[in-house]
Amino acid sequence: MSSYFVHPSSYVDDGVTIGNNTKIWHFCHIQSGASIGNDCSLGQNVNVANNVRIGNGVRIQNNVSVYEGVELQDNVFCGPSCVFTNVSTPRAHFPVHGKYAHTLVKEGASLGANCTVVCGHTIGRSALIAAGAVVTSDVPDFALMAGVPARQKGWVCQCGHKLDSTFHCQCGRTYRLTNGTLQPSNI
Numbered sequence: 001m002s003s004y005f006v007h008p009s010s011y012v013d014d015g016v017t018i019g020n021n022t023k024i025w026h027f028c029h030i031q032s033g034a035s036i037g038n039d040c041s042l043g044q045n046v047n048v049a050n051n052v053r054i055g056n057g058v059r060i061q062n063n064v065s066v067y068e069g070v071e072l073q074d075n076v077f078c079g080p081s082c083v084f085t086n087v088s089t090p091r092a093h094f095p096v097h098g099k100y101a102h103t104l105v106k107e108g109a110s111l112g113a114n115c116t117v118v119c120g121h122t123i124g125r126s127a128l129i130a131a132g133a134v135v136t137s138d139v140p141d142f143a144l145m146a147g148v149p150a151r152q153k154g155w156v157c158q159c160g161h162k163l164d165s166t167f168h169c170q171c172g173r174t175y176r177l178t179n180g181t182l183q184p185s186n187i
Contacts, residue, residue, distance in 0.1 A: 069100030079113035128156045142182045
């Protein structure tokens with residue numbers, strides 16, 4: 001039996017799975033078929049749509065809607081009011097009837113406050129999206145992205161700090177860049 005907290009002002013529909021030690025705060029709505037892992041925190045006014053998959057250790061700050069088609073892997077951080085989309089050409093008079101683009105946010109990625117992730121893209125593991133950025137293409141692992149549209153401004157460590165020009169972090173981790181892909185070199 002799962003042990004989790006749901007604030008009395010929130011709604012959890014039938015057919016939802018919620019992991020141990022997860023906390024769902026004020027005015028949230030978790031829709032049917034959603035799955036939320038262990039040790040997650042959903043701030044005020046979070047909506048998790050039908051069939052969404054959220055991993056373990058995920059932090060979703062206030063005023064975020066995680067729409068159907070979006071998947072958040074373990075230890076993802078979604079800053080306040082970040083935005084996901086799930087249809088690339090929305091029209092009120094031409095509904096898509098459940099045919100949503102898949103958006104994947106990989107393990108350890110962080111999405112800054114008020115950023116927008118346009119559907120159908122993958123955010124790489126431990127990537128960092130700056131506040132207010134608009135993601136319109138796939139993001140590599142460990143990439144630091146900022147601007148409208150978001151452009152790569154450097155690389156970040158798993159701990160979140162910006163890497164220096166030799167791919168070293170102040171925390172002691174080092175990385176190597178091979179064929180445009182950044183990989184930890186001292187695991």
